[in-house]
Amino acid sequence: MAPDLRTRLGNVELPNPILTASGCASSGRELAQFIDVSRIGAIVTKSVMLAPRAGRPTPRMAETSSGMLNSIGLQGPGIDAFLQRDLPWLLSRGARAVVSIAGHTVEEYAELAARLSDAAGVTALEVNISCPNVEHRGQVFACDATDAGAVIAAVRARTRYDIPVFAKLSPDVTDIVAIARSCVSAGADGLSMINTLLGMAIDTETMRPVLAGLTGGLSGPAIRPVAVRCIWQVREALPDVPIIGMGGVMTGRDALELMLAGASMVSIGTAIFHDPSACARILRELDDELARRGIERLSEVVGLAHEMKTSGRAKGNVSRPA
Amino acid sequence: MTAGEPESESGPLQVRGTVLNVRKVDAYHAITIVAPGIAARFKPGQFVALAVGGPDTSMVLRRTFSIYDVRPDHGGTVEFVFAAGGPGTRWLAERRARDVLDLTGPLGRPFPVPRDPVSCLLVGGGYGSAPLFALADRLRERRCSVDFLLGAASGDRVFGALTARRTGRSATITTVDGSLGVRGIVTDMLGQVIHEARTDVIYACGPMPMLRQVTALARRYDIPVQVAVEESMACGVGVCMTCVLPVVGSDGITRMVRSCVDGPVFRGEQVRWDDIGTIPFDAFGAPGWESRARRGPRQPAGHSGASQAASRAAGQTGQTAAARLPGPVRRPGHGS
Numbered sequence: 001m002a003p004d005l006r007t008r009l010g011n012v013e014l015p016n017p018i019l020t021a022s023g024c025a026s027s028g029r030e031l032a033q034f035i036d037v038s039r040i041g042a043i044v045t046k047s048v049m050l051a052p053r054a055g056r057p058t059p060r061m062a063e064t065s066s067g068m069l070n071s072i073g074l075q076g077p078g079i080d081a082f083l084q085r086d087l088p089w090l091l092s093r094g095a096r097a098v099v100s101i102a103g104h105t106v107e108e109y110a111e112l113a114a115r116l117s118d119a120a121g122v123t124a125l126e127v128n129i130s131c132p133n134v135e136h137r138g139q140v141f142a143c144d145a146t147d148a149g150a151v152i153a154a155v156r157a158r159t160r161y162d163i164p165v166f167a168k169l170s171p172d173v174t175d176i177v178a179i180a181r182s183c184v185s186a187g188a189d190g191l192s193m194i195n196t197l198l199g200m201a202i203d204t205e206t207m208r209p210v211l212a213g214l215t216g217g218l219s220g221p222a223i224r225p226v227a228v229r230c231i232w233q234v235r236e237a238l239p240d241v242p243i244i245g246m247g248g249v250m251t252g253r254d255a256l257e258l259m260l261a262g263a264s265m266v267s268i269g270t271a272i273f274h275d276p277s278a279c280a281r282i283l284r285e286l287d288d289e290l291a292r293r294g295i296e297r298l299s300e301v302v303g304l305a306h307e308m309k310t311s312g313r314a315k316g317n318v319s320r321p322a
Numbered sequence: 323m324t325a326g327e328p329e330s331e332s333g334p335l336q337v338r339g340t341v342l343n344v345r346k347v348d349a350y351h352a353i354t355i356v357a358p359g360i361a362a363r364f365k366p367g368q369f370v371a372l373a374v375g376g377p378d379t380s381m382v383l384r385r386t387f388s389i390y391d392v393r394p395d396h397g398g399t400v401e402f403v404f405a406a407g408g409p410g411t412r413w414l415a416e417r418r419a420r421d422v423l424d425l426t427g428p429l430g431r432p433f434p435v436p437r438d439p440v441s442c443l444l445v446g447g448g449y450g451s452a453p454l455f456a457l458a459d460r461l462r463e464r465r466c467s468v469d470f471l472l473g474a475a476s477g478d479r480v481f482g483a484l485t486a487r488r489t490g491r492s493a494t495i496t497t498v499d500g501s502l503g504v505r506g507i508v509t510d511m512l513g514q515v516i517h518e519a520r521t522d523v524i525y526a527c528g529p530m531p532m533l534r535q536v537t538a539l540a541r542r543y544d545i546p547v548q549v550a551v552e553e554s555m556a557c558g559v560g561v562c563m564t565c566v567l568p569v570v571g572s573d574g575i576t577r578m579v580r581s582c583v584d585g586p587v588f589r590g591e592q593v594r595w596d597d598i599g600t601i602p603f604d605a606f607g608a609p610g611w612e613s614r615a616r617r618g619p620r621q622p623a624g625h626s627g628a629s630q631a632a633s634r635a636a637g638q639t640g641q642t643a644a645a646r647l648p649g650p651v652r653r654p655g656h657g658s
Contacts (some may be wrong), residue, residue, distance in 0.1 A: 023563075024562070025561055026560065026561045026563075029560075030559050030560040030561050030583070031561065032333055033333045033559070034334075034336050034426075034559075046563075047446070051607070051611075052606055052607035052611065053607040053609070054577075054578045054601045054605045054606060054607035054609075055566070055578060055601070055607070056601070057562065057599055057600050057601050058553070058554075058564070058565075058566060058567070058599055059554065059564075059596070060563070060564045060566070061383075061554065061556050061562070061564035063382065063383045063556075065380050066380040066382065067380055067382060067384060068556065070562070070564065072562075072563045072564065075563050075578060075607065076607075077607075078607070100604060151394075182423075193456070212599060220382045221380075258478045270382055271382075272557070272561060273382065273384065273556045273557040273561070273562050274373055274382050274383065275336075275373065275385055275386065275424065276336060276426060276557070276559050276561075277336055280391060
């Protein structure tokens with residue numbers, strides 16, 4: 001018996017919960033050489049901005065233990081090229097397109113939302129308010145509940161009613177639940193978590209920082225426990241808000257872990273660099289993990305770890321009301 | 323394989339390949355892996371990307387290697403050369419026959435080969451010379467003459483010196499310590515070799531400073547040069563955006579292009595060598611780019627109008643400029 005993997009992304013039903021993570025699959029075209037992009041839940045695009053952007057200088061990447069640092073700086077061709085070339089291609093392949101957007105100002109986000117609402121075929125928007133690579137450090141919206149809420153409110157106001165808006169949260173905050181609450185109050189239909197953690201590496205031979213941009217976003221299996229914790233905390237506080245979980249998922253087992261914490265969809269990021277067919281493989285593995293446990297529907301496991309009535313073991317680690 | 327074949331027949335594959343053997347070659351290692359599909363699709367200049375460290379590895383990024391050779395035995399094998407300098411390549415050097423590796427390939431754009439029989443000079447630094455031997459075979463199929471100019475720090479780091487001497491019309495070796503061939507670096511000998519071999523086209527692969535210098539000299543002699551760059555990559559398939567470098571397009575606009583899918587082979591003069599490691603102020607999408615864009619694109623510097631046009635046309639069709647020019651190809655003046 002194959003488990004029922006269907007899940008809901010706002011008004012859209014996805015055939016399964018495995019998505020690409022923004023910035024790790026470009027706009028899907030390269031991965032189509034290795035997997036059928038219509039078979040996974042959705043392609044979450046690299047963050048699209050209004051204008052073309054050259055990104056940061058090289059070196060942009062450093063491998064770390066069970067992870068990597070990146071400092072790409074949101075290189076991309078801008079919204080015009082995306083609408084002209086990338087979105088039509090995704091739709092022509094039968095893929096569902098979740099478009100990640102990023103901007104420097106609230107108005108830029110709003111304009112992107114409007115442009116994408118006018119285009120046919122956008123399944124959802126994921127609002128990248130937490131990318132630590134954007135040059136103007138003061139404008140990391142995700143680190144301030146008011147700023148984060150302002151972006152989401154503006155985006156929600158300019159987005160077509162039937163396109164769900166997900167806010168992508170940064171783990172580099174003192175209280176992720178406060179940011180999550182602010183985004184949901186501002187109209188977010190769901191939350192994506194987590195973005196990368198800000199990190200840094202120094203080359204001990206040259207005695208200088210490895211990355212040209214000095215700091216970079218840490219991703220990969222090294223950050224998975226942070227993702228599990230963030231998803232757990234937000235699910236605990238806002239149990240009805242859909243969550244796209246991401247952060248170091250390499251296998252179907254890892255995807256299941258994030259779902260048990262409360263994610264109803266899981267994005268695959270750094271694993272794609274390791275294995276370009278990772279999404280298809282993880283989908284198969286997740287199917288096996290569920291089948292092996294006799295679970296018939298994916299929805300049964302979402303947030304299951306929160307239920308106290310299962311064995312009392314391993315429950316007391318995160319403080320929660322009795 | 324011809325350009326007319328459908329994309330699915332020529333695109334990269336991801337396979338689990340069985341290791342046939344790993345052997346030490348002077349200062350380097352060479353590994354041969356059974357990977358029939360990759361071998362069948364390979365063109366000289368292309369590379370493979372390998373996952374290293376086995377299941378549950380802590381090394382999440384792929385390692386990329388230029389393909390040295392493909393052979394028909396065991397249904398098709400792929401061989402590449404590497405220096406075991408880091409944890410990933412040391413792990414690779416410890417592989418034994420019958421181990422299984424996950425590899426993707428063939429990746430990247432291959433060396434364009436001339437249509438006509440011309441005089442080709444192949445310049446390699448260190449084990450960067452590895453992809454040049456398959457290229458040499460292909461050039462000879464086109465009745466091109468092949469001269470080699472290989473260099474490294476020491477004799478044991480010149481990869482393929484023997485093969486170059488055996489198969490090249492000429493082979494010049496340089497080493498920094500003088501332990502093999504001429505003491506010095508390849509660019510010390512480049513002018514002389516170009517003169518003696520009456521070189522029409524240069525192909526180069528090796529460290530970036532070498533490629534930069536070879537390009538500068540080729541421009542001085544007005545000889546087209548194709549370089550295979552070495553930029554560090556994380557995925558090898560075009561999604562991670564880490565391997566970018568500033569390259570001037572045929573429209574005169576500089577873009578930060580991915581060396582894995584837009585390269586690794588570029589026309590040398592397209593690469594803005596002085597600006598590698600930076601975002602040039604006039605690059606597409608650089609801060610303030612839009613306001614400057616109205617002033618019109620940057621003109622590629624250096625070449626005369628005619629050869630520039632020829633180079634552009636050649637770039638579009640994958641032919642080198644020399645191969646396209648009618649009659650005797652221009653002869654560079656020397657010592658300029």
